[in-house]
Amino acid sequence: MPASDVATLLAEMKGAVQENVPLAPMMHLRIGGPAEWFVEPFAEQDVALSVRACNEHGLQLHILGGGSNVLVSDQGVRGVVIHLGKLNRIVREGNRITVGAGVTLPSLLRTTREAGLAGLEKLTGIPAVVGGAVAMNAGTRDGETFEHLVSLTVVQSDGRIAILSREDCSPKYRNGGLGDAIVVQATFELEPDEPDAIYARFAASLAARNKSQPVTQRSVGCVWQNPKGDAAGRLVEESGCKTLRANGVAVSDKHANYFVNDDTGTAEDFVDLMRQVRSRVKQEFGVELQPEVKFWGFSGSCIS
Ligand SMILES: Cc1cc2nc3c(=O)[nH]c(=O)nc-3n(C[C@H](O)[C@H](O)[C@H](O)COP(=O)(O)OP(=O)(O)OC[C@H]3O[C@@H](n4cnc5c(N)ncnc54)[C@H](O)[C@@H]3O)c2cc1C
Structure with a gap:
């Protein structure tokens, strides 16, 4: 984005605005690259102004809550991430x-x-x-x-x-x-x-x-949605996936629908493990697991 547009954007965005902010420390999983823009509005009117500024400049917008159900790509996220931590009344x-x-x-x-x-x-x-x-x-x-x-x-x-x-x-x-x-x-x-x-x-x-549940470890909670009438954790466990890992990310031995990061894992490892598990469950039960976790900064379907 040209410097003049950046200056306009900064003036239009209301709240604390920062560029190139690492997201990993804000994610429960502690994985992910930076946000191109990171905005923390002070009030709901500021959220509205920031949304309008994003629409005007054609910027992608993501809303970050507690970061407990999102996988951010290692390359990070283009556009604006809005964090509502200051709306705390x-x-x-x-x-x-x-x-x-x-x-x-x-x-x-x-x-x-x-x-x-x-x-x-x-x-x-x-x-x-x-x-x-x-x-x-x-x-x-x-x-x-x-x-x-x-x-x-x-x-x-x-x-x-x-x-x-x-x-x-x-x-x-x-x-x-x-x-x-x-x-x-x-x-x-x-x-x-x-x-x-x-x-x-x-x-x-x-x-x-x-x-x-592995509550003291880094995870995104349940990785997969439960298929109708069944439990994703059961399918993962019974297709022999509980010992699978991809570098620093492993299927939890406490709950098979959780993947845990040992603090060295990357988003690529997480996605790699998702592909392995999905393929084994498909082979074993004919069920195509659907992700519950939200993907940010990936192109296309990264798990198929
Ligand atoms: C250890 C662990 C245990 C968990 N246990 C459970 C459980 O028992 N039950 C359960 O349901 N979930 C569970 N989860 C998953 C997760 O906590 C939930 O999905 C939760 O609702 C995500 O909230 P968040 O604030 O962390 O949102 P984030 O993970 O930051 O975001 C999740 C999605 O919500 C959107 N979002 C966030 N804030 C807003 C907003 N203000 N307005 C609009 N969209 C927004 C984001 O854009 C994203 O699409 C668990 C996760 C972990 C890590």
């Missing part, structure tokens, strides 16, 4: 709690527990921020993000701000169904309960998760 009104998209789920869960508001503890252990949890309709077998949602503020792809009620949304399994809209704020309606009772449920979920 939490406001309580009765049983309702309104949260900025950049608030982490663990911090929201701590707040609601201390306030004696129950419901969100079913999301215990998901290392997302609120925006990412809504966008993906993150959940566990106990329930999902949209269950307690009453309304959302989003920035639409044309840069306009809109308020959506729960009835306006059609969430699906691990997909909030919001298309290109950017979640900037969410309001949840919760139920009053004793903080100790909420804490007990929270601790039980955490203990169960620690037993069955």
